Amino acid sequence: MGVGQRGNIVQSLDRALSILEELSRHDSGLGVTDISSVLGLHKSTVYRLLHTLMIRGYVEKIVSTEKYRLGLKIIELGQKRLESTEIRSEARHYLVKLMEETNETVHLCVLDNREVVYIDKVESSNTVRMYSRIGRRAPLYCTGVGKAILAFWPEEEIKKYVKEKGLSRKTDNTITELNQLLKHLEEVRQKGYAVDNEEHDPGIRCVAAPVQDYTGNVVASISVSGPTTRIAEDQVKLLAAKVKKCALNISKQLGYNP
Amino acid sequence: MGVGQRGNIVQSLDRALSILEELSRHDSGLGVTDISSVLGLHKSTVYRLLHTLMIRGYVEKIVSTEKYRLGLKIIELGQKRLESTEIRSEARHYLVKLMEETNETVHLCVLDNREVVYIDKVESSNTVRMYSRIGRRAPLYCTGVGKAILAFWPEEEIKKYVKEKGLSRKTDNTITELNQLLKHLEEVRQKGYAVDNEEHDPGIRCVAAPVQDYTGNVVASISVSGPTTRIAEDQVKLLAAKVKKCALNISKQLGYNP
DNA sequence: CTTTATAGTTTCATAATACGAAACACAGTT
DNA sequence: AACTGTGTTTCGTATTATGAAACTATAAAG
Numbered sequence: 213m214g215v216g217q218r219g220n221i222v223q224s225l226d227r228a229l230s231i232l233e234e235l236s237r238h239d240s241g242l243g244v245t246d247i248s249s250v251l252g253l254h255k256s257t258v259y260r261l262l263h264t265l266m267i268r269g270y271v272e273k274i275v276s277t278e279k280y281r282l283g284l285k286i287i288e289l290g291q292k293r294l295e296s297t298e299i300r301s302e303a304r305h306y307l308v309k310l311m312e313e314t315n316e317t318v319h320l321c322v323l324d325n326r327e328v329v330y331i332d333k334v335e336s337s338n339t340v341r342m343y344s345r346i347g348r349r350a351p352l353y354c355t356g357v358g359k360a361i362l363a364f365w366p367e368e369e370i371k372k373y374v375k376e377k378g379l380s381r382k383t384d385n386t387i388t389e390l391n392q393l394l395k396h397l398e399e400v401r402q403k404g405y406a407v408d409n410e411e412h413d414p415g416i417r418c419v420a421a422p423v424q425d426y427t428g429n430v431v432a433s434i435s436v437s438g439p440t441t442r443i444a445e446d447q448v449k450l451l452a453a454k455v456k457k458c459a460l461n462i463s464k465q466l467g468y469n470p
Numbered sequence: 471m472g473v474g475q476r477g478n479i480v481q482s483l484d485r486a487l488s489i490l491e492e493l494s495r496h497d498s499g500l501g502v503t504d505i506s507s508v509l510g511l512h513k514s515t516v517y518r519l520l521h522t523l524m525i526r527g528y529v530e531k532i533v534s535t536e537k538y539r540l541g542l543k544i545i546e547l548g549q550k551r552l553e554s555t556e557i558r559s560e561a562r563h564y565l566v567k568l569m570e571e572t573n574e575t576v577h578l579c580v581l582d583n584r585e586v587v588y589i590d591k592v593e594s595s596n597t598v599r600m601y602s603r604i605g606r607r608a609p610l611y612c613t614g615v616g617k618a619i620l621a622f623w624p625e626e627e628i629k630k631y632v633k634e635k636g637l638s639r640k641t642d643n644t645i646t647e648l649n650q651l652l653k654h655l656e657e658v659r660q661k662g663y664a665v666d667n668e669e670h671d672p673g674i675r676c677v678a679a680p681v682q683d684y685t686g687n688v689v690a691s692i693s694v695s696g697p698t699t700r701i702a703e704d705q706v707k708l709l710a711a712k713v714k715k716c717a718l719n720i721s722k723q724l725g726y727n728p
Numbered sequence: 729c730t731t732t733a734t735a736g737t738t739t740c741a742t743a744a745t746a747c748g749a750a751a752c753a754c755a756g757t758t
Numbered sequence: 759a760a761c762t763g764t765g766t767t768t769c770g771t772a773t774t775a776t777g778a779a780a781c782t783a784t785a786a787a788g
Binding site: 220221222224225226228229232233236239260261263264265267268269270272281282283284286287288289290291292293294295296322324325329331345346347348349 | 478479480482483484486487490491494497518519521522523525526527528530539540541542544545546547548549550551552553554580582583587589603604605606607
Binding site for chain 4: 220223224254255256257260261
């Protein structure tokens with residue numbers, strides 16, 4: 213492979229990871245030919261990679277349909293990684309308390325590759341289903357947890373992010389203009405919390421605050437989320453105070469010294 | 471690669487999966503040379519595979535130590551696989567009820583590669599920490615959830631399992647003789663439930679029952695577990711009745727028709 | 729019942745890739 | 759200043775992974 217080409221990527225590993233990700237998008241499984249078509253790989257190549265993944269337990273065949281799907285080994289590694297996430301165990305106690313105080317769903321997110329990844333979630337007994345799921349990712353520009361992190365980036369990095377990732381509209385409320393976003397993030401910085409006013413999902417409001425580590429860097433964020441029918445705009449300030457306090461407690465737990 | 475050699479395994483993929491698994495055993499991360507030593511691979515090979523895994527998000531570097539660890543992408547795939555496990559969503563409601571009735575921790579396991587894998591867990595408010603974790607595996611011969619499945623295998627398959635996997639002692643109570651195990655499994659079959667009397671962990675008792683799918687095959691098991699100080703031997707029968715009932719409800723949910 | 733189409737699986741020649749040896753860069757230790 | 763160990767890069771080539779072709783199995787169509 214040309215060195216300048218793919219920056220020293222191991223091709224067969226790269227292909228196998230693409231297979232795993234494609235399988236992760238299809239709960240009911242895929243066949244060899246399906247994967248071959250989607251990924252533009254020869255079916256004998258797909259077969260051979262699947263076979264290796266199967267032997268190692270990362271892929272399995274659904275008995276009834278003979279389609280391939282992710283194997284249980286992936287759960288094992290995923291759970292191990294999740295449980296070894298230090299901030300998750302440090303924060304858990306505070307997240308549970310915040311959920312009890314507010315009776316709304318609480319999230320903990322970390323930054324990864326210019327997206328937030330949900331790594332903990334304490335669900336309230338209220339029954340409206342939240343879209344968020346542990347392990348999933350979400351954009352920075354249109355979620356509370358994302359803006360709570362993005363607000364503390366240097367302006368040049370925010371601009372670079374917007375240039376490379378774009379600001380695609382998710383709802384009628386999504387901010388899609390750079391200057392409007394910058395102004396908004398200035399407010400987030402000043403107030404110390406971010407609000408997602410149905411910018412990512414219609415009908416869902418989220419109040420979020422940044423979490424800092426012992427160096428003072430913003431490395432995570434937490435939020436309280438619920439339907440706009442339960443989290444009215446005039447309640448945001450009260451809620452924000454609670455979220456900020458919780459975030460500060462977690463930050464201190466991580467060694468942050470304000 | 472000789473066909474007879476490795477049964478059509480893609481070597482570089484196989485190696486990369488070994489790297490991922492080794493990283494999963496070390497919360498605080500590993501260096502290139504560490505991995506090279508443990509896996510017997512050349513350090514430039516390890517470096518190249520790690521680099522590809524990093525680019526794809528499956529491995530990341532810990533900023534403070536510059537060691538490598540599993541990346542957050544692995545959580546994403548693991549959670550997606552977990553959430554698409556049909557039996558898990560079908561069973562959840564019943565597991566929660568069983569926990570409320572017993573106020574002990576409840577597990578759901580599925581069979582995979584002659585081990586059980588924990589795929590759900592409903593923890594009671596009691597504070598004794600259970601060893602079990604979602605995603606983790608456990609042997610069949612010395613856990614309640616395992617024996618609840620093993621009991622319904624043909625005797626020849628049980629013998630093959632014992633021959634190939636062995637019956638290594640975990641506690642003073644572990645059954646380590648084939649004939650004793652066979653006799654015990656006969657009882658499990660007759661009673662319809664299995665008990666782990668500190669066979670896997672000292673001080674922990676577990677009462678488990680098999681879950682059948684629409685074909686009648688035993689595909690999973692559920693259990694109630696707790697310390698022997700709370701689950702006395704004379705309570706096992708009462709508990710077993712509740713566990714069996716719950717398992718039957720889940721089986722019916724899966725289309726089992728007794 | 730026969731034929732056709734499609735998906736999955738296997739084989740094999742070879743081009744391309746991944747490998748490992750060697751070298752280099754850097755940081756920590758002596 | 760010299761040495762040691764780890765991480766990273768380069769390069770020649772042996773080995774591997776690839777894809778084309780063929781085979782097998784199953785389902786669908788005529």
